[in-house]
Amino acid sequence: MDSALNTGDTAWMLTAAAMVLLMIPGLAFFYGGMVRSKSVLNMLMMVMGALFIVGVLWVLFGYSMTFGTSIGGVIGDPTEFFGLESLMADDPESTLPIMAFVAFQGMFACLTVGLIAGAIPDRTKFNGWLIFGGIWAILVYFPVAHWVWASGGWIFEMGVIDFAGGTAVHINAGAAALALAIVIGKRAGWPRTPMRPHNLTLVMIGAGLLWFGWFGFNAGSALAANNTSAVVFLNTFAATCAAAIGWLVVEKLRDGHMTTLGAASGIVAGLVAITPACSAVSPVGGLIVGVLAGVICALAVSLKYRFGYDDSLDVVGVHLVGGLLGTLLIGFLATDLAPAGVNGLFYGGGAEQLGKQAIGAFSVMAYSFVVALIIGLILKAAGIMRISRDDELSGIDLVEHAESAYELGDSGGGGHFVGVGAGSVRRDREEI
């Protein structure tokens, strides 16, 4: 029997999926280095925890909710591919095994939820976060990804270009992050108390892993190893370099120094902004998207001080603003020479594409913000959203995970071995 399977495409998509997975620990390190040493483990666990929870949901019904037969353009049929069992059989007419696509898209869902965690470190109950992440994935990510990417989804059918997730991933996560930062409130002492990043080398390692994985994220979204994926790859590279320069120049002019954190942040801002646009612009267009993202996001991260919300690691300033920028810039900089084949305003295409992009972007932003706000308020009312002030001041790692990140001395902390499973014995004794 002849098979239409394209082994090159298949190999690339499995590789790209693994690269997107690597972005998740990359994101954890990027965020983890930026918090104080007493909460780095919790930060890592919030991002990795989102991966575990959303990964399970994706297999059970998340994929089906996203890419199942569209119900009114709003949601995929959750029962159609429940448990993914029906997708295991070899389809001789398909160039790419459907499971490669399922795995690739599943990583996107996990990463998107993880992004939100950067707004609320140091102070969020771990179980509350996991519950929020799971509910938000079901009520927001799966439907929104359906709107944007699934055949039949209302934003997709409108002709909005969101190649790898400016709207579905970054605007979506950024709007939820803003809602959650408002619901959970400021860290104790913010902004007067200095909360310096405790390990900028870790931040740069994270940024490097994100950049590497992002080639899988963007170029993999071509769903094939072909010319589109190569153009997208190059545009992703171009925009990121330009964005880092943009961010650093703002810092040099405003603050007097080009910082490591600025470079790492510029990298991520550029990656975010080029994500929706990477199939629609030329390489020079990519440079423009990048430098604008670097400059505008570097300015946007200061908004939280003006408005008084503690979006601790700037999910709003980088992901929401960067995502909006890239999504809207398609309306100006798209050229029909690029794989997407659409002309934006500057290439004589009129304002039509820009209008579509704006409708898609602002619909997702509003929906995600409102639903995240509601979920957050319910969990807050249930008392499972925020740790106590005393616990926060002494450090969330110890309270939520019973661990310390760094043991650099030789004294062993002056303790002794208590026993395996001693925690439960002690709890029993305390109850008596």
Add this chain to the structure above:
Amino acid sequence: MKLVTAIIKPFKLEDVKNALEAIGVRGMTVSESSGFGRQGGHTEVYRGAEYTVDLVPKVRLEVLIDSDRLDEVLDAITKGAHTGKIGDGKVWVTPVEEVIRVRTGERGHDAL
């Protein structure tokens, strides 16, 4: 017997240690520390947010010596730690009642 405690700039530790070894001082205790005096702190900028950092990294050095060596020891430390710029640190002297070497149980002068 005296305990000489010196707070110095971290990059001057090597000079101070060499100066003390040159006059025959055979031991010292060094710890990383931080604090502030007239030098004050510095500012750091993270994503445009400027923080003042008041505590400056310093090295704290402690030496136990015989009282009759006090002047030459103080001389060695101040010369070794001197740059002439603000933040060179401080040295102070405390009387010591008793010293014991843990390994041998020797006391007083013999334990130094």
